[in-house]
Amino acid sequence: MARLRVVGSEKDSAAERVDARIAADEDRGLLRFLTCGSVDDGKSTLIGRLLYDSALVYEDQLKSAERDSKRANAGRNEIDLSLLVDGLQAEREQGITIDVAYRYFSTPRRKFIVADTPGHVQYTRNMATGASNCEFAVLLIDARQGVLNQTRRHACILSLLGIKKVALAINKMDLVDFDQATFEEIAEAFSEFAQPLGFELITAIPVSALKGDNVTSPSANMHWYRGPTLLGHLETVDLSHDTQERPFRFPVQWVNRPDQNFRGYAGTVASGTVRPGDEVIIHPSGRRVHVARIVTADGDLEIARQGDAVTITFAEEVDASRGDVISGIEEQPQVADQIAARLVWFDEEPMLPGRSYTLKCGGQTTTATISALKYKINVDNLDHVAGKTLELNEAGECNLSTGKPIVFDPYAENTDTGSIILIDRCTNATVAAGMIEFGLRRATSIQWQELFVDKGARAQLKGQKPCVLWFTGLSGSGKSTIANTLEKRLHALGRHTYMLDGDNIRHGLSKDLGFTDADRVENIRRVAEAAKLFVDAGLIVMVSFISPFRSERRMARELFGDGEFIEVYVDTPLEVCEARDPKGLYRKARAGLISNFTGIDSGYEPPERAELDLKTSETSPDALAESVLAELRRRHVV
Amino acid sequence: MKKRLSTYLKELEDESIHIMREVAAEFRNPVMLYSIGKDSSVMLHLAMKAFYPAKPPFPLLHVDTTWKFREMIAFRDSEAKRLGVELLVHINEQGVRDGISPITHGSALYTDIMKTESLKQTLAAHGYDAAFGGARRDEEKSRAKERVYSFRNAAQNWDPKRQRPELWHLANTGIKPGESMRVFPLSNWTELDVWTYIYLENIPVVPLYFAAERPVVERSGMLIMVDDDRLPLDPGETPRMERVRFRTLGCYPLTGAIKSDAATLPEIIEELIATRHSERQGRVIDHDQAGSMEKKKQEGYF
Numbered sequence: 001m002a003r004l005r006v007v008g009s010e011k012d013s014a015a016e017r018v019d020a021r022i023a024a025d026e027d028r029g030l031l032r033f034l035t036c037g038s039v040d041d042g043k044s045t046l047i048g049r050l051l052y053d054s055a056l057v058y059e060d061q062l063k064s065a066e067r068d069s070k071r072a073n074a075g076r077n078e079i080d081l082s083l084l085v086d087g088l089q090a091e092r093e094q095g096i097t098i099d100v101a102y103r104y105f106s107t108p109r110r111k112f113i114v115a116d117t118p119g120h121v122q123y124t125r126n127m128a129t130g131a132s133n134c135e136f137a138v139l140l141i142d143a144r145q146g147v148l149n150q151t152r153r154h155a156c157i158l159s160l161l162g163i164k165k166v167a168l169a170i171n172k173m174d175l176v177d178f179d180q181a182t183f184e185e186i187a188e189a190f191s192e193f194a195q196p197l198g199f200e201l202i203t204a205i206p207v208s209a210l211k212g213d214n215v216t217s218p219s220a221n222m223h224w225y226r227g228p229t230l231l232g233h234l235e236t237v238d239l240s241h242d243t244q245e246r247p248f249r250f251p252v253q254w255v256n257r258p259d260q261n262f263r264g265y266a267g268t269v270a271s272g273t274v275r276p277g278d279e280v281i282i283h284p285s286g287r288r289v290h291v292a293r294i295v296t297a298d299g300d301l302e303i304a305r306q307g308d309a310v311t312i313t314f315a316e317e318v319d320a321s322r323g324d325v326i327s328g329i330e331e332q333p334q335v336a337d338q339i340a341a342r343l344v345w346f347d348e349e350p351m352l353p354g355r356s357y358t359l360k361c362g363g364q365t366t367t368a369t370i371s372a373l374k375y376k377i378n379v380d381n382l383d384h385v386a387g388k389t390l391e392l393n394e395a396g397e398c399n400l401s402t403g404k405p406i407v408f409d410p411y412a413e414n415t416d417t418g419s420i421i422l423i424d425r426c427t428n429a430t431v432a433a434g435m436i437e438f439g440l441r442r443a444t445s446i447q448w449q450e451l452f453v454d455k456g457a458r459a460q461l462k463g464q465k466p467c468v469l470w471f472t473g474l475s476g477s478g479k480s481t482i483a484n485t486l487e488k489r490l491h492a493l494g495r496h497t498y499m500l501d502g503d504n505i506r507h508g509l510s511k512d513l514g515f516t517d518a519d520r521v522e523n524i525r526r527v528a529e530a531a532k533l534f535v536d537a538g539l540i541v542m543v544s545f546i547s548p549f550r551s552e553r554r555m556a557r558e559l560f561g562d563g564e565f566i567e568v569y570v571d572t573p574l575e576v577c578e579a580r581d582p583k584g585l586y587r588k589a590r591a592g593l594i595s596n597f598t599g600i601d602s603g604y605e606p607p608e609r610a611e612l613d614l615k616t617s618e619t620s621p622d623a624l625a626e627s628v629l630a631e632l633r634r635r636h637v638v
Numbered sequence: 639m640k641k642r643l644s645t646y647l648k649e650l651e652d653e654s655i656h657i658m659r660e661v662a663a664e665f666r667n668p669v670m671l672y673s674i675g676k677d678s679s680v681m682l683h684l685a686m687k688a689f690y691p692a693k694p695p696f697p698l699l700h701v702d703t704t705w706k707f708r709e710m711i712a713f714r715d716s717e718a719k720r721l722g723v724e725l726l727v728h729i730n731e732q733g734v735r736d737g738i739s740p741i742t743h744g745s746a747l748y749t750d751i752m753k754t755e756s757l758k759q760t761l762a763a764h765g766y767d768a769a770f771g772g773a774r775r776d777e778e779k780s781r782a783k784e785r786v787y788s789f790r791n792a793a794q795n796w797d798p799k800r801q802r803p804e805l806w807h808l809a810n811t812g813i814k815p816g817e818s819m820r821v822f823p824l825s826n827w828t829e830l831d832v833w834t835y836i837y838l839e840n841i842p843v844v845p846l847y848f849a850a851e852r853p854v855v856e857r858s859g860m861l862i863m864v865d866d867d868r869l870p871l872d873p874g875e876t877p878r879m880e881r882v883r884f885r886t887l888g889c890y891p892l893t894g895a896i897k898s899d900a901a902t903l904p905e906i907i908e909e910l911i912a913t914r915h916s917e918r919q920g921r922v923i924d925h926d927q928a929g930s931m932e933k934k935k936q937e938g939y940f
Contacts, residue, residue, distance in 0.1 A: 027644070298687075358812065
């Protein structure tokens with residue numbers, strides 16, 4: 001065994017040399033990429049070549065590969081570089097890669113983590129797995145075969161997983177006589193196919209992994225090619241999307257509470273930055289707090305950036321827990337219990353709509369059922385296909401209903417807070433990987449803003465009790481007339497009021513709606529929500545709306561607290577209304593010029609238990625307004 | 639004085655800390671397997687960082703074969719004391735009573751009883767549901783395919799064809815009673831990363847890693863250090879003093895030294911950059927037969 005000697009240099013000591021080397025390394029980053037392609041495209045050989053050429057193969061590993069090469073291919077003297085990479089015994093025997101293998105090598109410019117993913121069709125899930133942790137992909141193509149079904153499938157999976165940049169390594173160029181036209185044909189065919197896949201960069205490189213052409217050094221056999229070598233490209237490819245400033249996200253991983261005096265929240269910054277003093281929001285509770293310290297074992301930080309594993313403390317006493325997500329006050333994450341997500345199915349048991357699975361999203365764990373498979377995604381071309389279930393290796397767009405609301409971002413905006421896995425609750429197998437598209441229940445996707453001045457405080461300042469008077473009745477029944485009279489009286493009494501009139505609302509808030517049943521329902525929902533806001537502002541609100549359906553009036557009623565909703569039925573027979581016809585609408589409806597007109601060709605459901613029942617055919621509008629005012633006094637509203 | 643970490647080392651550190659916190663949050667009863675070597679030193683250092691200002695919320699466990707270098711045992715005890723962490727030591731007493739030794743029973747049987755069996759005994763006895771290990775994927779080919787979260791069935795065996803896919807940073811930590819997880823937070827570190835990190839972070843390591851004059855004998859091309867008088871010498875054989883160090887540490891009769899002058903961390907790093915021998919070459923047990931590490935792993939060895 002030879003004594004190992006360090007080669008001397010002009011530097012005096014090992015410490016100085018190592019320090020200089022480390023100083024030069026300071027900005028050396030990390031690139032995680034995966035290699036994929038069909039069986040026999042030469043992935044393992046290519047990685048073996050990268051390791052071999054970057055002098056990262058040790059003598060004993062080489063010897064062991066040499067020994068194995070001789071055994072596997074009796075008579076051949078060349079070392080089979082793929083044997084450096086194909087790790088598992090079974091693979092060495094069958095000559096295929098059966099799992100994701102990770103390899104490491106580095107150059108002065110970058111450190112590389114390579115996920116070697118299988119080309120076998122049944123192992124698509126492993127490719128998705130490899131891709132989920134990579135930011136770049138090398139897609140191999142056998143120059144003799146061109147773009148194959150597998151190539152297309154792998155490109156589609158890369159696209160589904162959000163990989164934006166790929167290198168197309170057109171391999172085995174030595175077997176097509178290093179022919180330029182062959183290379184260009186394949187590159188062209190791939191670009192054309194990949195057009196809809198949304199890759200930002202496709203770099204085609206002609207290589208021979210076996211002979212070493214254009215892998216780490218430029219090929220002497222392909223003078224027509226002027227682009228970078230594969231390694232050169234890996235060293236320099238711009239991943240600047242990482243540096244873009246994105247909104248702050250910090251999923252709480254673990255609550256750090258060594259004693260009564262310290263309560264910190266440990267986690268890794270998923271995106272953006274945070275500084276002590278920043279106002280932040282804890283989701284899903286919506287609590288607003290201020291960051292006190294960013295604690296690390298190496299001292300407190302002035303700023304924490306994406307990827308930093310830190311512990312955050314707050315100035316306020318709060319009780320956050322694992323699964324909570326902390327964000328800045330701008331650009332908050334969504335919160336929903338209904339989400340749309342793209343799933344890639346990983347299990348031999350097919351996906352079953354309605355079955356309950358365990359869902360993990362960051363530190364959040366809950367149950368989830370798939371409420372609908374909207375369509376399957378053909379992973380060979382990303383086309384949408386109708387389907388009822390997802391089988392192993394299939395992908396689809398699904399609606400999921402979760403056991404409790406989850407905090408998330410769309411996957412396209414944040415892979416950390418937008419990715420999920422589904423786990424079988426009996427076998428504990430990971431059955432699916434998911435990319436969240438968006439939340440389905442819009443209302444829950446907007447976090448409740450914590451308010452310090454509330455309804456009571458606003459009302460107190462006005463010296464009144466806020467409520468809504470919901471006038472319902474046929475067109476021409478006298479709703480607006482009575483409501484207007486009432487508002488004038490209240491105004492004169494120094495009360496703060498607001499009027500929401502059906503016709504006026506349809507000129508603005510609801511001008512996009514028609515008069516179908518569905519549109520009427522939506523119209524009522526909008527008005528009820530608007531009324532709720534005004535009540536919250538401390539006002540006495542009058543809503544003058546036909547609001548023909550009981551269920552929508554009930555829906556409106558349920559938005560308000562006890563005693564806040566006063567339903568006023570303006571009870572005028574249809575004949576009376578039609579005789580009055582103040583806007584000439586009945587006449588038009590009878591003439592068929594207007595359709596879906598309440599009372600004519602659309603129904604009206606009278607209230608069963610209205611707080612007030614006003615018979616307009618017997619009493620004047622002024623007297624009726626006065627009786628409503630009496631009711632308000634009785635209720636201590638005024 | 640502590641030096642600044644380069645971008646990629648910081649990224650590796652953050653990733654390892656994330657994994658440790660995930661395990662602390664998701665498992666009921668985790669433990670950290672501490673083998674006293676450089677990787678364990680780094681793993682323990684990362685655990686101290688991950689839970690700071692708290693102490694790691696799990697004990698250290700050393701599976702002692704009774705044949706470790708004496709300096710390793712001394713280092714183990716002083717480190718646990720210095721850091722104020724709980725240290726558990728397990729010895730397969732049945733194996734000791736049966737007089738199992740690497741010298742008389744061969745490395746394969748000895749490793750099985752005093753390491754693999756011993757480890758399984760103690761993990762089962764304490765009901766640990768997750769055990770951290772310091773293995774790295776760059777050590778050996780079969781380890782390159784191991785997951786960070788490596789599922790073990792109730793018999794603590796590893797099935798390379800039924801590994802759980804690892805997507806994003808989402809770990810499927812679901813296990814049933816009796817099943818467990820081995821977790822490797824240093825999966826993505828290389829030997830050079832480990833040494834560079836030790837240097838930059840001033841992490842103490844066993845002095846055996848540094849070159850010194852030590853008594854050795856040569857056995858089947860390997861330099862074996864005579865650490866105590868249990869190593870039988872052939873007639874006429876006398877230990878000679880050589881300037882040696884160890885790249886990897888295990889049981890002294892099974893661990894080969896390398897001739898080296900590297901007596902400081904920078905010298906070790908330079909030697910590593912220049913060397914063309916992989917670190918596991920100094921381990922007798924890896925060479926029993928082709929694919930032998932994979933076999934041991936399936937049986938439950940770390």
